[in-house]
Amino acid sequence: MAFYFDQFEQRRPEPPLPYSPVLEAVWQCLFVIALVLGAWYVHWRWTASLNYDALWYAIPLVIAETGAYIGLILFAFNLWKVKDYPRRPPPQFISECTRDEAAEQRPLKVDVFFPSYDEDPELVRLSVRDAKRVTYPHPIELNIYVLDDGRRPSMKQMADEEGVGYFTRSNNIGFKAGNMRNAMEQTSGDFIVICDADTRPFPTILEHTLGYFRDPDVAWVQTPQWFFDLPEGKPLPVALQRRLGRPGYWLGRGVERLIGPIRLGEDPFVNDPKMFYDLIQRRRNWANASFCCGAGSIHRRDAVMEAALKGFADEVERKSQRQLKQMQRLTGEKSADTSTAGLLRQGMAQEEELTPYRFHVSEDIYTSIVLHSDPHRKWKSVMHPEVESKMLSPQDLLSWTIQRFKYAGGTLDIAVHDNPVMRPGLSLPQRLMYLTTVWSYLGGVWNLIFLIAPLVYLFTAIAPVSAYSIDFYKHILPFLVATEIAFMAAYWGISSYKAKTNYLSFFPINLRAIWTVMRGQKIKFPTTPKDRQEGNFFHLVMPQFVVIMLTLLGLLYAWLQYLLFAADYTLNGLIVNTFWGMNNVVALSGIVLAAFWQPEPAAASTAELAAT
Template identity: 25%
Template sequence: MSDLPITPPANATLATRPRHRLTGPTADTTYAVLRQPEPWLVRLMVLLNVLATFWYFSWLLHPERVGNPFLYGLLLLAEFFNVAQALGFWWTMLSDRPRKTPVPAAHYASVDVFVPRYNEPVDIVEPVIAASVELRGADVTVYLLDDGGSPEFAALARKYGAEYIARDEHDGAKAGNINNALAMTDSDYVLVLDCDHVPHPEFLRRTLGYFADEKLAFVQTPQYYANADRNPVAAAAWAQQALFFGCIARGKSRIGAMFCCGTNVVFRRTALDDVGGFPTHSITEDFELSVIMQERGWHTEYVSEVLVQGLGPEDMASYTSQQLRWARGCLSAVGRVLRAKLPIKIKSQYALSSLHFLTGWTVMIYMSLPVIKLLTGEQPVAASTANTFLVHFAPYFMLSIAIVGIAGGGVYKFSAYALSAASFWIHIAATISVVTRRKGRFVVTPKGGAGQWQPATVWPGLVVCGLLLVVGVRGVLLSQDAATLNNVAFAGLHLVVLGTGMSWALRPRALEERSKAELPTGESRWQSTSGRPGEDQSDPLKELVPAP
């Protein structure tokens, strides 16, 4: 990246309106915080997981356990990858610390709020602009960065006193859109909000104080899906997010390796100028930007208070699009991470996050093994010791699931696990795309469920489910010995998990009816009906959408 500040392109257009200062009374507000597990419970669960892992691997690695050498090698490959990820997860969990006390800002700073928009409709973008102009604690100017170039959105910006920037050339996707605006603005700080993420009025007061550290590049806050109470796909996606933005993000921040997640993040302008803005060659520009910034000696910070409400994917097509983009972007960044000139602990954290998107390969291996056994009789573990497999594997597996549930603060449930497992093919497709150097493109996650039958979005899982069902029934009809029943049980387990994860792609009417039934008349889709994104019963986020 260039060390030079960004210069405005000749084709840029900027609606000229005077800078305005918006202030308001100090809000006496309780902030929702993502739950933190009890430290003693975390330490206990890590200890139990270590013991269970040792118990299982001390049995598995004995030479007499080897059945079919090739299948045994595949099993070891999957298990070693999972153990490496588990070690990183335990390390991150143990690094988690209680949330920091908000730091008052040292001075009244100027902040540019960037809301990039591509093809999202007015009803999605308007609440974000309306809430952004009400941000307190700084000299705020809101910019609607319209890569769609619609007069309707120019009018929307004028309605709320926001600025409007459009581009004639649409290169670089979201990163290019932001870089274009950076070249035309000059405030001390830049807050980036996706156009479906509505900020709390106190966002800046809760984050700007951390910039007292002159080497701090950005402050990241969580992504919370307000529609999780009304939509099961959004609920499962939120549970996955809650796991990351809970103990994982707090632990990464403590280690010094928290990365930018693209929205709900406020940057120091000079840090962005130092690295030449957002990288435009990646579809996960925020991740690579973080690597570049930390290489340049900048620090990062994470505040686990839920200060913004967003909208999660509401159907399987939206979820698949989102996950495929994240997987391709993070896997394509693996080489960049490994080459990065960073301390080993920071580099390791980035690598763990990037390589997480290889997990789908391990799921495929686990699903393939019972199928191969039932069709060919070949198995990775020797038949003479297969009967003791569950004695050693079950504690290892169950404790691995339990620690994830505890780490998720009670939010991460079976539906989130099933949705993740059913997306195994996304990781495989992303890996193949990266290895074959197929050029990816930035695709905005669709906002709102399609309300249509979507088998095409889960067809790999449907094929696998069909195979597991046929092979399982065939196995039971041919033999009822212990080894066969053991593998049929594993096939059945995979069938239940995959079926649960894919179910909403095949039940669009139920999905749509539930979403409509649980949204009170006149209530915004950004308003959570439960009032509990975190641990606090009183949820200030209900006031996020000001009346027009």
């Protein structure tokens, strides 16, 4: 059976960014300068710049700027330094991975889980076959299991044909987390490799990661996720030739000679996760705060089960104490006897379920928080820098939206119901790292204000500041320039512009996630489609499109008013808000165009370029 990604099978991931202590010192210095200038700017905004004739406009904007500045501080803390865990040789016996002196001298047992619900069995077959090719320098007991929540005979047949295990169940309680719990009850591997249905592990995944578990406190290792099917786009000369003929081709070549190669239609959804794994997650290692992201992670079974048992005992005790207090209120007794308390605990234990992975849409990060906060074990997490598997990316805007909403909603739901910032057992750096993640999803609030603010000025000539004066430029420009330079140094080796614009255009999904959690609604568990969804997705970007149209209309209206009717606009105000508005338009246009994106075979554009 042929798949669209067959043409990309020979792609290989980029190596992780090389560590440079000199570059690290440079960006730390630049970050400090940017943060000091930012504090100066925010202080000035609150104390000396507000337009008191329009506080309804000025106050929300300065609050948004303050929220963004707090996010900048947290992000700078996240990116502060690189401290990779040292690679250690792969262990030969399980006794090398534990403190138990009585541990038996036997080879390691590893289970590979492929949870699935509605994915094509032939797609899962590719993942299973790659898992069967995993190698290890020592004898090892490797067992592969397909965990089928879809209860499909075709999936069972595929597993039988490939000679791997197959588990299913009569219900879908707990979704992916419940699916894995069901598998753990029937397996006994020392380590568990978590894969998605489309996760195709490289042969080296165990050889490169199991060495970390020589430290008996390492609970899990996360490897970077890599989408090997990201669209490469069309070279600019080819794209222009299609529209303008031969002159378009030469125009494109001329532009590329000036500013370098340009490809149109390249990864329209900004799916490339290299920035997240190679920068954000990797730089949390020093604080023992990189969190599990599910697919491509390797877990110590004992750590997961120990945390589950402690969580089970704590929940039983909590519910028992609540029942005892209710009984005491009814009976008027000041205390309950020991036998009654024991019976209540026994009853609660029978009702409560033991869940190795939390029944949650973001069970991966939830499990990370539980393990990191264990005050007795102080479990460690490792972000392994090298890619050890390949996956499929969302191929349309609908799939992308489903995935991003789950990420945002799941994280915010955890923040509301089990806030890691206040959770006992976490260190201060860990709390700040988790706060950084939560804070980033709150950004939809101030991003909306940043998108609306220039519209207010363009349509009303009302400014949020007392004046667009030299004092304004003196405070804002050094802060903006220093911040951009600091991020250039911090992101050195990775293109960051698309990621920043994508974050701004993400605001409707963030706001919907915030509203869903605030209303107390549960975040649903839909699987991200692995096939391209056909249809018109323009309705998914209507908010961004409306902002673009209003901004362009506002620019036309404001400049005409200024030039023809001598309205209350100032030239400085128009210049500032024109740049601001156009930045918003450019940032939002990418996601709007992505709604109409259609994939093209990579070979087509290459062949066209060669033919010319």
